Amino acid sequence: MARDLEQYLRPEVKSTPFCPGCGHGILMNLILRAINDLGLDMEQMLFVSGIGCAAWIPSPHFNGDTLHTLHGRAIAFATGAKMFDPRLNVMVISGDGDLASIGGNHLIHGARRDTDLTVICANNQIYGMTGGQAAPTSPLGASTSTSEEGNIYAPFDLCKLVLAAGATYVARYSVTQPLSLVSSIKKAIQHKGFSFIEVLSPCPTQFGRRNRLETPARMLEILMESCVSMDEARELEGEDLEGKILTGEFRDG
Numbered sequence: 001m002a003r004d005l006e007q008y009l010r011p012e013v014k015s016t017p018f019c020p021g022c023g024h025g026i027l028m029n030l031i032l033r034a035i036n037d038l039g040l041d042m043e044q045m046l047f048v049s050g051i052g053c054a055a056w057i058p059s060p061h062f063n064g065d066t067l068h069t070l071h072g073r074a075i076a077f078a079t080g081a082k083m084f085d086p087r088l089n090v091m092v093i094s095g096d097g098d099l100a101s102i103g104g105n106h107l108i109h110g111a112r113r114d115t116d117l118t119v120i121c122a123n124n125q126i127y128g129m130t131g132g133q134a135a136p137t138s139p140l141g142a143s144t145s146t147s148e149e150g151n152i153y154a155p156f157d158l159c160k161l162v163l164a165a166g167a168t169y170v171a172r173y174s175v176t177q178p179l180s181l182v183s184s185i186k187k188a189i190q191h192k193g194f195s196f197i198e199v200l201s202p203c204p205t206q207f208g209r210r211n212r213l214e215t216p217a218r219m220l221e222i223l224m225e226s227c228v229s230m231d232e233a234r235e236l237e238g239e240d241l242e243g244k245i246l247t248g249e250f251r252d253g
Contacts, residue, residue: 008032008042010063017056021208021216023175023201027122028057030178031093034185045089046081050074050098053129053203054122057093072102075110078117089118089189096123096137097130100156104136111165114193120185121158121196124203132206143210158198159250168193170250174200174223177247184249191253200227200245 009032018025035045047058051071059066069077074094082090092099099107099121110117125142127133132145137158141150159172169191173181181199188195202208202219213219230248233241 005029005032005036008035008063009061013060016061018053019203019205021202021204021219022053022128023124023199023203023220024054024057024122026175026178027054027120027181027199027201028061030175030182031057031091031120031185032062034182034189037182038186038189040089040189044087045091046078048074048078048081048090048092050094050103051129052095052098052127053124054093054095054201055098057122058091072098072104073106074098075103075106075115075117075119079106079110079115082116086116090116091189092117092119094121095128096121096125096158097127097133097135100158100161101136107162108165111162111167111194111196114166114168116192116194118185118188118191118195119197120188121198122201123158123198124201124207125155126203126207126210128203128206132210142207144206145210159196162194162196163251166194167196167251169195169252171196172198172200172245172247172250174227174245174247175202176220176224177227180247187249187252 042064046065048067049055059068074092078090078092125137126135134144134147134151137155138151159170163170171184204216208219226245227247228244
């Protein structure tokens, strides 16, 4: 973590729980970078998370109010807090399993109601902390602890899901796109309504190891090779888009 961001970290926390090569540490840095750039008062912010690796990003690290909740219920708790005190900047930070599987109904109804929340979903395509099970975002054919011969179910496109439900700010970026991601987080925080950012974050321990993706560095390279912006995608033919992940802002207002 950059020294200029130390004020945002609890001094008693000396290390993170993230595995070597995990993208969540990068995401933690970028969230705090966005908050710092906006000059936000941490006293006016509340960070809410559920259960899973990504839920450890705000709690216990952030030097502010954090709410570490039940599995899948982060958006429900965040909605209650926002209703109680509409002046709060409420940010939900959790994983794809927590938000889109057990918490799926809260996700779509939060988007449908256009609740004024910033939701950041750290998508590592697997249940990273609880055993490496298949998640609703696991790719077809992916090896997990519950699909050793390959996942047979098509994954959710989370951005399409929340767009269809009614979210008014929707974006997707990878941790390998730090400048774009910081800019997006800043816009999401300032947006009045349901803001959703899907952040692609590698999991070397569960996803990488089970799918023989060599090294954490190689997983980051794969992300960089796979992600294309919407402008780049317009210049590509159908075959050239196979296996690519579209990144950028899908709705802004």
